[in-house]
Amino acid sequence: MPQFQRPSPEDVAMQKLLTAVTELSKEVKDLREEFRQYVHSCKCGQTDSVGLASLEPLELPLQTMEALDRAEETLQNGPNRQKMTARPAIIGGTTLEVRVRRMMANLLTNELASGLNWAGKKQGKEQAKQKRPFKDLAHIYVW
Known part of the structure; x- marks a missing residue:
């Protein structure tokens, strides 16, 4: 045994x-x-099938500087700003860096983001290379 x-x-x-x-x-x-x-x-985060796109005042991600200007104007309205605040709030991530990257990717295209930096400092001596200052946007970064 x-x-x-x-x-x-x-x-x-x-x-x-x-x-x-x-x-x-x-x-x-x-x-x-x-x-x-x-x-x-x-219906969180679903924009096509449930018609939430029509409820949101902006079409994201923003693709051009003109769209960024229109977004600034649109977000001066308090209710519009409140509606748009909810969208990035549902974006998750494992770290703060991941969350911020995901939010920015949902708000701005890479092409538009490449035309911005925090202070708007020149990249070179040419005025044409001047970037638009993100810090001067009145409402975008409040999201």
Whole structure:
């Protein structure tokens, strides 16, 4: 008759860890599904199928300096600013840097962003290379 061998403490710890990871994975999957249902029920972030695009005062991402100027003008209206504040607020990310990058990508195209910098300093001696100062925008960075 073979003797029963007790598992080592390392084996017991590993089994507990695997059990915990399995349970956490299931919880994450359940939470993702709950979130999907929530987003679907409130239509958060869905602009085409539910007509939210018509409710939003701006078409994002902004693509040109002219669109940026129009956005500045549109966001002077308090209710418009409040509507537009909700959009970047639902964008997530694992770190602050990731969240900011995702928000900026949803607000501005790369082409438009390349024409801006914080202070509007020249990149060279040519006036043509002057970038528009992001800090002077009255309402865009309030998002």
